[in-house]
Amino acid sequence: MVHAPSDTTAFHDLLAAQPRLTGLVLSPDGTRLIVSVQTINGEGTRYVSELWEVDPTGQRESGLAAGSIPGAHAPTFTADGTLLVLSDHANDAASGQDGDAKTVGLWALPERGEAEQIAHHPGGISAFAVAKDTGTVAYTANLLPGATNAESHARLRQERQRAMVNAVLYEANQTRTWDSDCGPDEPHTFVLCPDGSPVDSGSQGLAGGGDVVLSPDGALVAYTRAATGRASDTNVVVVANAATGAEQRSFSRPGDQYYRLEFSADGSQLVCQRQREETYTSEWRVTLVAFDLASGDETDLLPEFDNWPWPGRVVLSPISGDGTMWFTGDERGHCPVFRRDADGTITRLTASGAYASLCVTPDGSTLYALRSTIDSPPRPVRLDAAAADQQPTVLKTPGNLGSLPGTLTEVHAEADDGFPLRAWLVLPESASAGRRAPLVIVPHGGPQMSWSAWTWSQNPWAFAARGYAVLLPDPALSTGYGQHMQERGRGQYGGQPYRDVIALTDAALARDDLDPTRTGLAGWSYGGYLANRAATLTDRFKAIVSHAGMWNLEAFQADTNMHAYFRKIFGDPRTQREQYEANSPHLAAEKVTTPMLIVHGGKDYRVSVGQSLGLHNDLRRLGVPVRFLYFPDEGHGIWAPNHTRIMYETVLNFLDHHVLGQEWQQPALL
Secondary structure (H helix, E strand, O other): OOOOHHHHHHHHHHHHHOOEEEEEEEOOOOOOEEEEEEEEOOOOOOEEEEEEEEOOOOOOOOEEOOOOOOOOEEEEEOOOOOEEEEEOOOOOOOOOHHHOOOOOEEEEEOOOOOOEEEEOOOOOEEEEEEOOOOOOEEEEEEEOOOOOOHHHHHHHHHHHHHHOOOOOOOOOOOOEOOOOEOOOOEEEEEEEOOOOOEEEEEEOOOOOOOOEEEOOOOOEEEEEEOOOOOOOOOOEEEEEEOOOOOEEEEEOOOOEEEEEEEEOOOOOEEEEEEEEOOOOOOOOEEEEEEEEOOOOOEEEOOOOOOOOOOOOOOEEOOOOOOOOEEEEOOEOOEEOEEEEOOOOOEEEOEOOOEEEEEEEOOOOOEEEEEEEEOOEEEEEEEEEOOOOOEOOEEOOOOOOOOOOOEEEEEEEEEOOOOOEEEEEEEEEOOOEOOEOEEEEEOOOOOOOOOOOOOOOOOOHHHHHOOOOEEEEEOOOOOOOOOHHHHHOOOOOOOOHHHHHHHHHHHHHHOOOOEEEEEEEEEEEOHHHHHHHHHHHHOOOOOEEEEEOOOOOHHHHHHHOOOHHHHHHHHOOOOOOOHHHHHHOHHHHHHHOOOOEEEEEEOOOOOOOHHHHHHHHHHHHHHOOOEEEEEEOOOOOOOOOHHHHHHHHHHHHHHHHHHHOOOOOOOOOOO
């Protein structure tokens, strides 16, 4: 039996109210473990950040960190154990500075005593870093054109505010990021001098705001500078003198982007992720590289590593001269921790689960991390830093969802080209051979992603609570299946990936506890594109939900914030029309017969809302049953907890109506 809507509403409330763990840091002496937590505010309209302290031994319950202030996030320890955070908290000393008391500043939280603001910038600070050995601090903050320091920046800001001018004159190619406009001010890297004054170490570019790191001794600061002009596929790693701001060395390579910088313990190397994005003629490639700061040489650290893991931020050994490092990367529906020894030997430390926010103890013997799975939210865990395929020790943290409304298993299939495919399958409690469950297929976004971790925005258990089984397929272009998974999907956004989804769907529906006559498909971002593509290629689904999906690829590549990136993939539409004509769903709009629900945010700059407006207009013109759920103030995702509840309720009611044949239930507040 399908659960009543009231059961789902209760699960939605529980899901929205659950504390969300987003980051983990360890003190230099290894005794304090701090986790960043997002909790829902009293009005239920947004999430607020706070810090909790976790017992590394796993014996004591966790609790609010000492001295925690409202909105504290991005915690980092200094060499003496002081906890630094970003927050828009204001006290009497900070109030009135440049008329910007509520902007985000940098605060020190001692274990005893009052919080103290140690850095403030008009318009706020967006990121910061600390030198591991000396406590030197660097941060990212903006300067308007013509401003040379914080004071002149504040004057220019005030002049614009008094004149009620918010116009921007763009001279570079980047005008927008995911959900916000760039400029007119540019992110710069600042280093705090001993007297508290900041030294400007250079612009990060209009679309900057990326990585900032300091060498352990605080003598060097490194950051990434966003591409400008035609070199949109290349950024620059800049290394500057922390005391003077003078640039000492830079690293770049045509066609490559560098992310997630880290200095080695002796300060001789800079290690980071190198990413070569997909083009019309080549597939994605990601690896870890090391820059030798003396010679300038660049070394690929994972030349033979074919997991295609999209490695996360690397954690380097804290012991000077020790070349050990740890990183995470997708692998067949998981995201394990890997250890790389100085000789290049790679050991997988975990066999299951998805790991993030790695921290290493001062002696290099123990790791801490956040671990999640498809059926478990992130939790802090402890790992041996060397043992292969181990089970972690789970530490005590806030929040408890209790038992989930179903079980988790896997589905395997063979693609039409012979490639082995796999997917996660969530089964509701009621599914059995005698009570076959309806099935919803949910392809992931990306497309370079994998279903490996817990998700809040497309949580399959919300569907299971209503009685649906949920298939989470990893088709071509998914990560964690080797480089060939990229090769077989290159240039086929709506080809091989779509056929893989269908192959996994057929394999799932061969089970005797799923009902092949009651199926739906729901996707977000690239998954939304696959939903649109499926609508033009098959009528097998009773309902399709498209959230922030691409509809007209030619129009999309022209107005997305990543115009140059997608133009490289699809080609020039005037001279290279093959991929547009083969993959753009709008060209087959007249073939759509399946009822569709469209979801989109008005401030989505990755996939413009115009894509969903075009889809909506086409379906209405063609007489296809369609509804459009629009959130004017949301971006590429729907993040506000009150909006999330409405989105789940609308999607599930739509599926109930078309897949199960129930009477349409108008969602509350709509």
